[in-house]
Amino acid sequence: MTPQSTTSHNKSSNNSASSNRAAGGREKADKYTEFVSAGIGRDLAKRLGLPQPAILRRYSPHAPLVEGPIVVLGHGAGADAVAKVLLDWHQDVRRHATPKEKLGAIVVVLDDLANPGGLSEPMLAIGAALRDLNKNARVVSISREVSVADAPEVAAARNAVDGIVRSLAKELRAGATANGIVLQNGIPAGSPSAMAALRFFLSGRSAFVDGQFLTAASEGSRQAPHWDKPLEGNVAVVTGAARGIGAAIARTLARDGATVVAVDIPAAGDHLAAVANEIHGTSLQLDITDPEAGSRILEHAMSRFGRLDIVVHNAGITRDKLLANMDAARWDSVVAVNLEAQLRMNKALLANESFASNGRIISVSSTSGIAGNRGQSNYAASKAGIIGMVRSTAPLMAASGGTVNAVAPGFIETDMTAKIPFATREVARRLNSLQQGGKPRDVAETIAFFAQPQAAGVTANILRVCGQNLVGQ
Ligand SMILES: NC(=O)c1ccc[n+]([C@@H]2O[C@H](COP(=O)([O-])OP(=O)(O)OC[C@H]3O[C@@H](n4cnc5c(N)ncnc54)[C@H](O)[C@@H]3O)[C@@H](O)[C@H]2O)c1
Incomplete structure (x- = not known):
């Protein structure tokens, strides 16, 4: 059985993809979220103690980075450097919070933690400011990676940040999120890659990323940033x-300035051409399990545009069955499309000098690959396999200045999840700190961040886009 033989395409799929357009601004939330966001619905939900998901602030190139002043906490050179970067970005920066002043974000710089005692002052300062956070505010920590070479009290203090950020993300309400940046040793707090991660977490691009960490592995590019069109050229x-998610990724990369080659199986040709035309890109009908898929992609991009900078491995299939009932066709097709095709394409990409220098590879994994899912042993194997692949490909890419990362989406509102029976779907979409499903564009925004030149020092990350789903970490 060829993988595409059981892949169905219909009109409603394409309509739904279009309705998730990544043009920026306010998007429709699910019906329940709309209902409890105002008037009688809000009062009712409050009285009955029902979940009250917020309408999330999503990225638009013209919207402010955050809504309100940013407080930068921390005393060392790292905190000063971060405050300076935020001032350079024309943000309204404070070095301590003033009671009752509404805040857009708190950034806490903990890059010089020496022991757990050093956490008390900044954490209590955050706690005191939480009531003054605006809707959809952000809390971002900047700390250092834990290594076995650290003294035990240093390692304890650094690792404590993990527990703090994940707990705070569960405490925040009204669309606010808490995330962290981890600096590998020797990377300064104000380095370009850490600041690109900070900008991502502060902005509406990270609307559905909560309780997560990004690691800055190297200083990154000093190239002048073009934040509104970071992918131009x-x-x-x-x-x-x-x-679905792939169409949203194509639209988002195009919005950020990239020329996009949209790839899908021949059976999806009409929908593929529609997406490619809409974003002024090109389409390439190709089954990615074709042994020549990597060279065909390279040939298409090189012959038309003379370059290839970014490859997003999004295509994926599910063929769910309990392992007790699994057959070879289901197992093999899922592993072939979701994992083996990527491994083979990456080999071809890495062998191409032009792509390998500064190239970006971004794969779509899944929270099922992190936490496992009943009836999805084949799918979870493929998505967990991607995580292993990313970690071992990172050093190969780093040798020539490239990066490889993955996103792990949780419950995303797509045709796939729309087919889940109502009650199961309602429970699944609320089981996260933001109490709602994400949008395809939330996954797309994260991928677009990994593709930015400014994220050149951000590699080997597996970032969950799941609203801090209760499954897994
Ligand atoms: N929807 C979710 O909630 C969710 C959650 C976690 C991860 N993901 C992952 O996100 C990705 C996109 O998911 P989606 O919901 O948009 O799925 P989808 O089924 O709507 O779209 C997948 C696309 O991949 C294409 N495709 C399948 N096999 C192919 C092949 N052999 N060659 C080329 N193209 C092929 C399909 O034709 C389709 O257009 C997948 O990797 C999926 O596993 C989705």
């Missing part, structure tokens, strides 16, 4: 771009 390939 770049050529990107997106697989599985005919619909």
